[in-house]
Amino acid sequence: MNLIMHLRINADRVIRLLLLGYLALVFFFIFTPIVTSIIFSFNSERFPTIPLGSFTWKWYQTIYADADVWEAAKTSIVVAISTSILATLIGFCTAYTDFRYQFRGKNSYLVLALLPPTIPLIILALAMLAWFSRLGISGKIWTIVIAHTVLCAPFAMAVIRLRLQQMDPDLESAAWNLGASEWAAMRNIVVPFTKSAIISALCLTMAVSFDEFAVAWFVSGLNKTIPVIILEILQGNIDPQINAIGTFVFVTSITLVIIAQLFFILRSPKQPTHV
Amino acid sequence: MSEPQIVFENVIKRFGDTVAVDKMNFSIEQGEFLTIMGSSGCGKTTTLRMLAGLETPSEGEIRLAGKRINEIKPSDRNTPLVWQSLALFPFLNVVENVEFGLKMRSIQSHDRKQRAMKWLERMEISEFANRPVAQLSGGQRQRVALARALVTEPPVLLLDEPLSALDANLVVRMQGVLSRLQKELGITFVYVTHSQSEAFAMADRVVIMSQGLIEQIGTPKQVFREPATRFVAEFVGSNNILTGIISKIENRKLHVDTEIGLVIADQSGHDDLATGNPVDIVISADRLNLYSLDSPDEADSSSNKYRCKLVSEEFIGAIVTLLVETENGTELKIQKQQKDLDKDLSNVNLETGQQLWVSWPGESVYIVPAKQSAKFVSPNSPTCPPTFSTG
Numbered sequence: 001m002n003l004i005m006h007l008r009i010n011a012d013r014v015i016r017l018l019l020l021g022y023l024a025l026v027f028f029f030i031f032t033p034i035v036t037s038i039i040f041s042f043n044s045e046r047f048p049t050i051p052l053g054s055f056t057w058k059w060y061q062t063i064y065a066d067a068d069v070w071e072a073a074k075t076s077i078v079v080a081i082s083t084s085i086l087a088t089l090i091g092f093c094t095a096y097t098d099f100r101y102q103f104r105g106k107n108s109y110l111v112l113a114l115l116p117p118t119i120p121l122i123i124l125a126l127a128m129l130a131w132f133s134r135l136g137i138s139g140k141i142w143t144i145v146i147a148h149t150v151l152c153a154p155f156a157m158a159v160i161r162l163r164l165q166q167m168d169p170d171l172e173s174a175a176w177n178l179g180a181s182e183w184a185a186m187r188n189i190v191v192p193f194t195k196s197a198i199i200s201a202l203c204l205t206m207a208v209s210f211d212e213f214a215v216a217w218f219v220s221g222l223n224k225t226i227p228v229i230i231l232e233i234l235q236g237n238i239d240p241q242i243n244a245i246g247t248f249v250f251v252t253s254i255t256l257v258i259i260a261q262l263f264f265i266l267r268s269p270k271q272p273t274h275v
Numbered sequence: 276m277s278e279p280q281i282v283f284e285n286v287i288k289r290f291g292d293t294v295a296v297d298k299m300n301f302s303i304e305q306g307e308f309l310t311i312m313g314s315s316g317c318g319k320t321t322t323l324r325m326l327a328g329l330e331t332p333s334e335g336e337i338r339l340a341g342k343r344i345n346e347i348k349p350s351d352r353n354t355p356l357v358w359q360s361l362a363l364f365p366f367l368n369v370v371e372n373v374e375f376g377l378k379m380r381s382i383q384s385h386d387r388k389q390r391a392m393k394w395l396e397r398m399e400i401s402e403f404a405n406r407p408v409a410q411l412s413g414g415q416r417q418r419v420a421l422a423r424a425l426v427t428e429p430p431v432l433l434l435d436e437p438l439s440a441l442d443a444n445l446v447v448r449m450q451g452v453l454s455r456l457q458k459e460l461g462i463t464f465v466y467v468t469h470s471q472s473e474a475f476a477m478a479d480r481v482v483i484m485s486q487g488l489i490e491q492i493g494t495p496k497q498v499f500r501e502p503a504t505r506f507v508a509e510f511v512g513s514n515n516i517l518t519g520i521i522s523k524i525e526n527r528k529l530h531v532d533t534e535i536g537l538v539i540a541d542q543s544g545h546d547d548l549a550t551g552n553p554v555d556i557v558i559s560a561d562r563l564n565l566y567s568l569d570s571p572d573e574a575d576s577s578s579n580k581y582r583c584k585l586v587s588e589e590f591i592g593a594i595v596t597l598l599v600e601t602e603n604g605t606e607l608k609i610q611k612q613q614k615d616l617d618k619d620l621s622n623v624n625l626e627t628g629q630q631l632w633v634s635w636p637g638e639s640v641y642i643v644p645a646k647q648s649a650k651f652v653s654p655n656s657p658t659c660p661p662t663f664s665t666g
Contacts, residue, residue, distance in 0.1 A: 179379035
């Protein structure tokens with residue numbers, strides 16, 4: 001009896017260690033390239049070799065002076081902000097529809113709403129390009145915004161929907177019951193309740209749009225975004241300024257994702273628990 | 276002649292194929308404390324939600340102060356509801372929760388704060404005004420919910436099982452608070468509950484519902500002593516219910532053949548019954564008496580007397596609940612004050628299996644004609660006379 005217990009505890013410990021090791025490996029493979037890239041962005045040597053040369057800001061100064069990079073950064077930021085606002089708005093509406101209404105075909109509605117991220121990016125990008133060309137609107141900044149909004153809205157919806165699921169449906173009815181019109185209840189109850197999720201969705205969709213390459217590459221035309229310009233520089237030559245841009249993109253994205261996570265986890269006001 | 280404050284006229288509510296409320300007709304007087312009681316799914320909450328405008332009747336008409344309100348939006352009604360879940364707004368503090376109804380009516384910030392604080396004081400929770408609601412206890416949250424609902428000074432307050440989340444002691448305290456509040460404000464309370472004790476403790480009248488239908492409307496005493504249907508008799512509990520057929524009517528006494536033998540009951544109030552009619556017989560558990568076998572006959576002159584054996588005995592405070600079994604195996608429930616029981620049994624100690632007499636006087640038997648439909652009782656309306664003689 002004792003022996004079996006002992007063995008079982010030992011087996012648990014071994015499994016725990018194996019899982020921890022697995023987790024460490026996952027993190028290692030994800031972060032090593034990123035960290036390497038950050039380190040080499042401060043390295044004075046032209047080629048990424050070890051031993052490292054001296055510390056330098058040179059590559060950052062190069063991209064700072066590059067008008068093309070500035071132009072791309074501006075495009076990326078405009079696209080990311082517009083996309084995040086549009087995608088969050090659409091995501092909120094979709095999630096609220098799901099929360100509030102029961103209707104025939106609701107499941108198909110949800111599947112359709114969540115579909116875009118499951119389509120391979122290349123196919124989505126090609127389809128967008130073909131469609132925009134047919135309409136004669138390809139290669140404009142706002143075509144990138146439309147394409148990114150399609151891609152990002154499901155993320156926003158998923159985040160906001162999770163928060164709405166925690167809302168007591170009586171809250172909204174209670175607001176009507178106390179004299180709030182449907183709009184007033186939306187403004188005073190639903191939006192404040194989901195505020196943390198809305199901020200989270202804004203950050204998340206902004207990060208996705210800022211990082212996105214494939215769709216942007218197909219539909220951007222002359223309005224290159226940052227990931228597109230990175231590819232162009234890479235195709236030209238091996239140049240450590242890529243590491244500098246990469247670091248900039250990584251820091252921006254990870255900041256947005258962390259903010260999104262914080263708002264999502266903290267979910268500021270807690271529901272009172274009903275006993 | 277003015278109409279009662281709230282009138283339900285042939286109201287039907289369907290959800291898809293299911294009928295939640297079926298042909299409901301009743302009225303509520305201004306200032307009345309009306310309780311709607313029934314088991315879950317009987318349509319009581321649907322009825323309340325229709326009053327609040329959160330559900331629209333499928334058919335029929337609901338009138339408030341003489342005006343049809345079927346199509347009026349919930350926000351335009353001023354029929355605040357105290358929710359079972361309380362539904363306090365978690366991201367607002369106590370005073371902001373209470374102010375909400377005033378804010379929605381575009382009342383100036385200073386004014387609404389003052390009115391909200393007045394209600395917090397009245398509910399004795401003003402010291403928590405700036406706390407988030409999550410930090411309050413169950414009873415305090417209950418008071419916030421009440422203050423929030425009452426701050427607009429509505430003509431009617433709706434309450435949907437508001438005490439169901441509280442522990443037993445607190446329930447009794449809050450019952451007192453609610454009763455007093457209702458009397459002081461003089462407004463109508465419509466209170467939905469499944470708890471008999473809550474209903475009986477506070478209500479002027481009780482509506483008992485089952486499967487979307489009204490089984491009985493009456494004062495708590497009427498519902499308790501004179502159940503209109505077998506369902507009501509079973510629902511209010513502590514009743515013994517026997518089924519039988521009238522075999523003879525003699526000197527205004529009904530002779531009924533039941534599973535325990537012949538039972539004799541007064542005919543008063545049942546002039547329409549005839550020999551051969553099936554009836555249910557209801558005897559409240561506190562009306563039954565127990566005597567030991569050797570007690571002298573003159574100790575008990577009741578017309579109904581049966582030999583039985585004691586099955587179980589249970590004490591709750593000063594009240595004893597006994598189960599006895601008659602000779603043909605029917606169980607009867609008896610509830611007595613301990614001191615009355617001691618007197619009847621001349622202080623003999625009871626043992627399980629012991630043979631005894633169980634008896635009850637003919638006037639304590641209440642007759643329910645079998646399959647009787649619901650009756651409409653309104654205290655003030657002359658068009659709807661009370662169905663039962665009281666007393």
